Amino acid sequence: MTQVKTTINRRSFIKASALAGGGLMLSFSWLAGCKPKDEALLTVPEEWFEFNSYIKIGNNGVVTLMSPNPEFGSNVKTSMPMILADELDVDWKNVIVQQADFYPERYDRQFTGGSQGIRQGWKPLRTAGATARQMLIDASAKQWNVPAKEITTEAGMLHHKSSGKKAGYGEMASLAATLPIPAEVAVKDVGDFKIIGTSRKNVEGKNIVTGKPLFGIDHKVEGMLIAMIVHPPFGMMIKSLDASSVKSMPGIKDAFTIKTLTEDYERNGFDTTSFLELGVIVGNTTWEVMNAKKALKVKFELMPEYSMTMQQFGRGKVTAIMPKGLESTEGHRTEMAKASKRKGDILRKDGNPEAAFKNAAKVLERTYSAPHLAHNTMEPANCFANVTADKAEIYGPIQAPGFITDTLAARLGLPKEKIHIRLARMGGGFGVRAYGHHLVEAAVISQQVKAPVKLIYTREDDMTYGIYRPAYTATYRAALDKDNNLIAFHVKGGGIPEHPIHANRFPAGAVDNYLAEGWAIPSNITIGAFRAPRSNFNAAAEQSFLDELAELVGKDPIDFRLELLERAKNNPVGKDNDYDPDRYAGVLKLVKEKSNWSQTPANVSRGVAAYFCHNTYVAEVVDLKLAGNNPVIENVIAAVDCGIVVNPDAAKNMGEGGIIDGIGNALFGELTFKDGVPDKNNFHQYKMIRQKESPKKIEVHFVKNEEDPTGLGEPLFPPVFAAVANALYQATGKRYYDQPFAKHVEMSPSRM
């Protein structure tokens, strides 16, 4: 047992009843319908007793746990309550999980992104669970008149051994909930976990497979109207919108334009709005509005350059320029090639890289590139809003509700506390749903038409709206001495409109002379976080380069990396190296063992890559073969160090998804532009990985340790790009530098 201070999550101990307006009003009418029949039937208690923001215990021992973070498929709605339940020491089958609304007064961090949910939730959730448990013990001690420290708990029961006294949590809850919150409580030792580390099924599983209305797009209230948007190409704005072109169509109420932000609004990093003004059509049903959208007469004109003030993470207030003009991928490529030849901003420098390159016996230089990518969540952007004179009710898919409330307040002219955001299950997020523009749009439309509104993007709107993964390029150079020792390493990377470089990551720290440079080209095509931002390119480029470098020096690619990591551990170069060499080496050693690395299976070609991002270490081996020029992935073996694995089977699921998503984007992912218009706007053009291209098998192995847990939503995604490229090289004799790879795959004549 470790003692922790309960002040760690002070907010969570403010009870709903103590908050202005009475706080949460919970309805449990859904209770009977939400649990599978074959599980022990939970009965509705007569009374609930609230312990803190997360935990309510019914007089019959049923426990409600609030899941604070929005759910987009990483299974936090199951795994975060598992942490609470374990420290509370209850039986998981007596637990009901409920999605919390966005409620910053009660929860510290309701943000799903950056693979941080479990990592940053770990201590607050454990503390909240352990505190409620302690309060139940204290209540029993009082009632039984015995010392609290002699009372033990197990599966929702309290025991006092020597007197033989016993009670369920439900019996003690009414007294316990009135007791003072202890200043310090004991949390379990890792070995004592009963729920953490055991596989528990998705609490929403039954609702998903039976098609229950879980998503924002499924929401409906009486009198609700449907709204859709029309947006210009990038670099253009609306010149005119002729409402009369659609107003007489069946079911259409109105058509108009809306400003998406107030003029002087100082944006935060998640306020990305691709278009300052949108066309809007409002009507009774989706099909009617879709028809009107096709018929709407709207004219666009060129947008002048404009600048905006933004508060950016870690950078403070910055002024960003949106250049004018209609951009094309061809132009982007020319600009990037030019910029690659110029000096970039120096991001890190160790030793004397210039001299080392000058004196090198051999230099390897390779340039890598990757295109813009669209997120393509299966659920298109949508949001329900009901804005009245004095309040706004919002329900929709949003990863970062806390970053959009100021925007909503400013744009609607309502105080923040009058804006209530409920968190819909998201039909995918992958970063794009951290940007809440659709919430603002729905709210502004509702305010204007004075009715509840559900805004729905068509797939074409969703794919052409922007907030893409940027296009990147990077040139890697390595200097070798006459004995093939790596004496200098140089990376210069850039992109549209940001550079991807993480200057303090491996192999920084492992090479005496090191230089990282970055550059960026402004663009009016908006970009945003995409599953493992920047890492998703860096891993692909750097880990392909290291593979080629290992080959050049005649070393096994895993051993080559291990030697560099050994150097970084024993005699690190520079400071702020952003990785633990032991844990990094650990996943490489594990993947070596699990893949039986020295024995490539018959008829496949093999590639390896490793990466550390979002606090988790991953190494992956890809086994593939070619059917004609089509890569067939036979097996992927991953080794992962994310510390304690909270929900192992769900963790594997996340890993499998990240790997397949990575393979899909590496082979096929690409969005190009012509004159400000994306060349693809739906799935007949945008190739997503499907069942046939998926690997035949994936193994996800976890390093066993007692480190605090870190996340899994992103870390398995980046390295597989390089593992695929490296395996393709083994299969075809050709290196793959430019994503997506599939169109470049061909057998070299010598290998036919």
Place this chain on the structure above:
Amino acid sequence: MAAINLNINGKKQVLDIDPKTPVLWVLRDHLNLVGTKFGCGVAQCGACTIHVNGNAVRSCILPVSQIENKEVITIEGLSEDGDHPVQKAWLEHDVAQCGYCQTGQIMTAAALLKSNPSPSDEDIENTMNGNICRCATYLRIKAAIKTAANS
């Protein structure tokens, strides 16, 4: 507008509606059956899959006039209480991540098993290739179909 005779999940009703309205929006907007999902609107992703006379069909491009007097089953009508072998297998394999595409996947899989009770890997891959899962739960989908086939 036209009066269309519908038979959806065993329930017969007449709906006065534009006959060109895609079945997807009839289900979602008019009948409150929202388990059938909108993904692409052009029959490319499979999220809107339903059964018409037992065949898996994309409802997003199917005009409601085409289902007049035909037997339509949506995810809500696939089983009484989520106990269709495919749904049970989906839970056993804990397939879903975000879950959005899964009702379409399940409807495609259920139709496959009806016509081909013991599909090979290739049969599964070919049939399921029309259903995109952005979370990429493809391996679990395949495994769940095999489990359902064996049950």
